[in-house]
Amino acid sequence: MRRTLPTILLLGPNGQVGWELRRTLAPLGRLVTAARAGADETLDLLRPGEARALLERLRPDLVVNAAAYTAVDAAESEEGAARRVNAEAVAELGEAARKLDCPVVHYSTDYVFSGKGDRPWREEDPTEPLNVYGRTKLEGEKALAASGADHLVLRLAWVYGMRGSNFLLTMGKLLREREAVRVVSDQRGAPTWSRFIAEATAQILAQCRAGGGFAFGDRRGLYHLTAGGETSWHQFASLLADRWRSACRVEAVSTADYPTPARRPAYSVLDNDRLEKAFGIRLPHWREGLDLCLETPGGAA
Numbered sequence: 485m486r487r488t489l490p491t492i493l494l495l496g497p498n499g500q501v502g503w504e505l506r507r508t509l510a511p512l513g514r515l516v517t518a519a520r521a522g523a524d525e526t527l528d529l530l531r532p533g534e535a536r537a538l539l540e541r542l543r544p545d546l547v548v549n550a551a552a553y554t555a556v557d558a559a560e561s562e563e564g565a566a567r568r569v570n571a572e573a574v575a576e577l578g579e580a581a582r583k584l585d586c587p588v589v590h591y592s593t594d595y596v597f598s599g600k601g602d603r604p605w606r607e608e609d610p611t612e613p614l615n616v617y618g619r620t621k622l623e624g625e626k627a628l629a630a631s632g633a634d635h636l637v638l639r640l641a642w643v644y645g646m647r648g649s650n651f652l653l654t655m656g657k658l659l660r661e662r663e664a665v666r667v668v669s670d671q672r673g674a675p676t677w678s679r680f681i682a683e684a685t686a687q688i689l690a691q692c693r694a695g696g697g698f699a700f701g702d703r704r705g706l707y708h709l710t711a712g713g714e715t716s717w718h719q720f721a722s723l724l725a726d727r728w729r730s731a732c733r734v735e736a737v738s739t740a741d742y743p744t745p746a747r748r749p750a751y752s753v754l755d756n757d758r759l760e761k762a763f764g765i766r767l768p769h770w771r772e773g774l775d776l777c778l779e780t781p782g783g784a785a
């Protein structure tokens with residue numbers, strides 16, 4: 485007897501991670517995308533009730549939420565919009581999903597932490613966001629957990645890829661156009677290729693198939709999902725300059741020398757042991773991800 489494929493609703497399919505998820509989720513079910521534009525369904529998470537109505541109409545077997553208000557500096561002056569998308573819409577999604585018995589995969593951020601210290605952050609470590617974006621994302625995590633929906637929250641950090649707005653693409657442009665760039669050297673993290681995040685998400689989901697849909701069972705909850713190793717933005721930029729044989733000078737500056745509206749955590753490395761124990765998945769060292777990304781067609785700046 486042939487099984488019907490589960491319906492997977494992907495929110496934010498045109499973002500860095502969402503774009504890669506389109507490809508990796510496609511073999512797992514019938515993929516329906518939802519965004520403000522350029523998707524199967526129109527969805528604006530700023531509008532209360534839209535996410536709930538979409539879920540009630542489509543009755544998906546799984547929701548993957550890669551949509552978020554991600555403009556970290558703008559969020560400082562647009563707190564209402566950031567909270568609406570990152571927290572209130574996620575709460576709404578969780579409540580609707582619980583009623584429909586539909587599991588949810590959601591992404592969060594290293595910005596829930598203060599960045600103090602020098603030991604990779606574990607899931608159970610105390611949170612202390614330094615900015616509005618981090619606070620609203622933390623509220624979203626908590627709201628989804630409190631909704632009672634079957635869920636996974638995957639905390640990401642330092643995401644880059646060949647699409648969207650990210651450090652790698654920004655540096656590609658600056659290293660081509662400028663004689664010198666100043667890059668912060670006292671913030672540490674693990675640059676993570678968006679494609680690896682999407683691949684890992686699909687592999688997790690493939691392990692959680694149940695009764696024609698998906699169920700997380702006792703693996704429900706919060707996980708860190710980042711590349712291995714650590715570096716600074718300055719080292720990352722220097723390596724890019726090297727790989728691209730750029731003549732541009734990459735100068736190290738401190739966070740204090742480079743003021744931004746939103747404060748950022750200094751130490752943002754995440755510990756990925758919980759994910760490996762639960763799902764047997766661990767992303768490779770960030771340098772391996774970068775090499776693979778740069779070797780993909782279109783990867784050379």
Ligand SMILES: NC(=O)c1ccc[n+]([C@@H]2O[C@H](COP(=O)([O-])OP(=O)(O)OC[C@H]3O[C@@H](n4cnc5c(N)ncnc54)[C@H](OP(=O)(O)O)[C@@H]3O)[C@@H](O)[C@H]2O)c1
Pocket residue numbers: 496497498499500501502519520521527528529530549550551552553554569591592593594621639640641642643644648649
């Ligand atoms: N980038 C990072 O370094 C990083 C680090 C840690 C965690 N994360 C988390 O990872 C997830 C994916 O991030 P990303 O880097 O892929 O983000 P992204 O490239 O900025 O994409 C976010 C997507 O959300 C959509 N969106 C924003 N507001 C919306 C609204 N009102 N209604 C519907 N859709 C809306 C955007 O749609 P439009 O195309 O219409 O603008 C965009 O496609 C997010 O949860 C983010 O918080 C990212």
